[in-house]
Amino acid sequence: MANNKKTVLVIVAHADDMEFMAGGTIAKMADRGHDIHEVIATNNERGTLEPAWSQELAAEARQEEARRGAKVLGVQSVEFLGYEDGRLSETPLNELREKCMRAMRRVRPHIIFTWDPFANYENHQDHRAVAWATIEAASFCHFPLYHPEHRDEGLEPHYVGEHYYFAKVPQDVNKIVDISDYIDRKLESLYEHKSQMVLTVTDFKLALEASGLRLPAFENIDPQNYRPLIAQQIKAWAATVGRKINVVYGEEFRRVRFGGIERWLGEQALEEDT
Numbered sequence: 001m002a003n004n005k006k007t008v009l010v011i012v013a014h015a016d017d018m019e020f021m022a023g024g025t026i027a028k029m030a031d032r033g034h035d036i037h038e039v040i041a042t043n044n045e046r047g048t049l050e051p052a053w054s055q056e057l058a059a060e061a062r063q064e065e066a067r068r069g070a071k072v073l074g075v076q077s078v079e080f081l082g083y084e085d086g087r088l089s090e091t092p093l094n095e096l097r098e099k100c101m102r103a104m105r106r107v108r109p110h111i112i113f114t115w116d117p118f119a120n121y122e123n124h125q126d127h128r129a130v131a132w133a134t135i136e137a138a139s140f141c142h143f144p145l146y147h148p149e150h151r152d153e154g155l156e157p158h159y160v161g162e163h164y165y166f167a168k169v170p171q172d173v174n175k176i177v178d179i180s181d182y183i184d185r186k187l188e189s190l191y192e193h194k195s196q197m198v199l200t201v202t203d204f205k206l207a208l209e210a211s212g213l214r215l216p217a218f219e220n221i222d223p224q225n226y227r228p229l230i231a232q233q234i235k236a237w238a239a240t241v242g243r244k245i246n247v248v249y250g251e252e253f254r255r256v257r258f259g260g261i262e263r264w265l266g267e268q269a270l271e272e273d274t
């Protein structure tokens with residue numbers, strides 16, 4: 001049980017990344033009194049299968065969904081960096097890193113969450129781009145000669161102690177958080193991303209149709225009625241993770257604490273944050 005109130009910064013590419021990958025953990029941390037802030041790099045304007053939607057409409061809808069989802073989890077602020085969805089790798093790494101470092105020097109987090117840049121099989125360039133920018137920003141945020149111009153705005157160098165990395169296919173997992181009491185909050189936060197939930201169910205139906213396989217329970221599902229399918233999928237995934245530590249539901253991370261200082265600590269142990 002954490003006694004110290006900490007500040008947490010989640011830096012992601014899209015409106016629903018945090019909810020999908022760490023929603024239970026973030027809700028748990030918020031309940032334990034930690035301050036949580038989120039930075040979303042893109043405008044999310046390509047994340048829809050609705051033929052009638054424009055990019056402007058999608059971007060607007062997803063900003064609103066991001067705010068609602070974050071609110072359910074207890075996140076205090078959401079900042080949008082405004083980059084184009086699906087093209088984040090065109091942004092120079094050093095430009096995006098500066099934006100992430102600026103956010104860290106402003107929010108001054110003890111803990112950051114982001115995509116794991118070292119995980120394999122990540123097919124989305126936005127996830128890969130934000131992961132590299134965030135890990136570099138977190139690693140060098142306390143170096144005063146990285147963006148010394150930040151000081152002119154009152155943004156001082158800052159040491160980011162703990163890094164939580166998530167991935168679709170995680171590697172070197174060393175932290176599993178018991179989210180059994182928070183699975184419903186995770187689901188509620190995802191449900192706020194209505195356009196993404198409809199997309200997820202529609203995409204599932206397209207995959208089923210393209211495969212030629214039959215799954216009668218899902219063939220006639222209305223994407224607008226997304227809750228049962230989302231709940232089933234998220235619970236199945238969280239249960240697989242939870243089994244690794246004998247709890248009902250879990251979320252998993254590769255975590256780096258203070259540059260791996262624990263190996264030098266001997267008898268001492270760092271306090272847990274969740």
Ligand SMILES: [Zn+2]
Binds near residue numbers: 127
């Ligand atoms: Zn994403």
